[in-house]
Amino acid sequence: MWLPLLGLLLGVSLGLLSDIQIPQVYNNYLSIAILAAFDTLFGGIRAHLQQVYDDRVFVSGFFFNILLAAALAFIGVHLGLDLYLAAVFAFGVRLFQNIAVIRRILLAKWTSRKQNSSTNV
Amino acid sequence: MSGKVNWKFTLILCIVGFMLALQYNSMNTPSTRDTRDMWAIRNELAKEKKIHSELLGEIREVDQTLASYTELTNEKTAEALQNTLDKLYKQAGFMPTTGPGFVIEVAPSPESIAFGYEVEPLSSELLTRFINVVNQYKGNELEIDEKRFTTLSWIRDINGKLTVNGENVSTPPFKIKVVSPTIEDSKKLYNHLLSSAIQDEFYLDNLILTISKPVDHITLQSWTGGFENQFLKEQTKEE
Known part of the structure; x- marks a missing residue:
């Protein structure tokens, strides 16, 4: 449980310490990539909680989604069309859905645990 | 969570964290790059030092x-206040001022006289421009054709006649007096006026500026217009 959080902390501190800055032009791509990464991450957590987690789906989904989102943004820039909004919309909706499912599962687990403990007493 | 899954999650979270930090870094840096060179920075520093x-x-x-207020006994308080008041009056131009300065005579150019051109009154734009040139140096006080020019003064063109504080300025020749804080300032302003393009501007209007050398004592008249206080109210003792 703590290892992934440690990883997150490590990544953040690495990024902050390295002091790398993305040029303004590519800011859009990075932000959309972050959104895609979040979407995959929460999807992974949900899948894990639902016991349908698959390693390959998770890892490939992570990189593929990021690339797809960046590609959409890139094409959008060159077509003069805000295609990245499509990615923002899709990922945003999915993010909310995933988080909602995670919340329900956790709530269900919590209530069942509470019932168990009360019946045990 | 099995060990393998845990590792992958950790790696992915590490990447996410890294991306987040990068985005944070990029958003927090100023978008405009500082492109000033050493000289520009020195100039700005000099400006700030001057203000300082x-x-x-x-x-x-x-x-x-x-300090003078605190040192004073009750009897002398009134005197001190009167001194401050006098100083403020002087600053505002309500009292005659004497100080180092010089006199500028605005006169028709010899060429225009030779050609027999009619002498036109000075234009308000030109006079405003002249005052701007004088005000490039601080602390100068002006009198234009025996009309004191203060911060409350105005220059208007009324029916083709130049007026200062609502009074007509005579058709050239007339005199402009400038008083500076010190004789050095006066000399500086004198040289500045000699080298500035304002003389050419006057010459375009068939006028010449004859600037006399700075002297120690030039007296300016006081501002006669009075003033209206729109925003401040006198406080009575009881309040």
Whole structure:
């Protein structure tokens, strides 16, 4: 449980310490990539909680989604069309859905645990 | 969570964290790059230093006033207040001022006289421009054709006649007096006026500026217009 959080902390501190800055032009791509990464991450957590987690789906989904989102943004820039909004919309909706499912599962687990403990007493 | 899954999650979270930090870094840096070179920075520093020393001067002056207030006994308080009042009046141009300065005579150019051109009154734009040139140096006080020019003064063109404070300025020749804080300032302003393009501007209107050398004592008349206080109210003792 703590290892992934440690990883997150490590990544953040690495990024902050390295002091790398993305040029303004590519800011859009990075932000959309972050959104895609979040979407995959929460999807992974949900899948894990639902016991349908698959390693390959998770890892490939992570990189593929990021690339797809960046590609959409890139094409959008060159077509003069805000295609990245499509990615923002899709990922945003999915993010909310995933988080909602995670919340329900956790709530269900919590209530069942509470019932168990009360019946045990 | 099995060990393998845990590792992958950790790696992915590490990447996410890294991306987040990068985005944070990029968003927090100023978008405009500082492209000033050493010289530009030195110039700005000099400007700030000048403001600094001016402010220090003002603070010193106010401190002195404050010290004189605190040292005074009750009988002398009125006198001190009167002194401050006089100083403020002087600053506002309500009292005649004597100081180092010079006289500028605005006269028709010899060529225009030779050609027999009619002498036109000075234009308000030209006079405003002249005042701007004088005001490039601080602390100067002006009198235009025996009309004191203060911060309350105005220059208008009324039916083709130039007026200062609502009074007509005579058709050239007339005199402009400039008083500076010190004789050095006066000399500086004198040289500045000699080298500036303002003389050419006057010449375009068939006028020439004859600038006399700075002298120690030039007296300016006081501002006669009175003033209206729209925003401040006198406080009575009881309040």
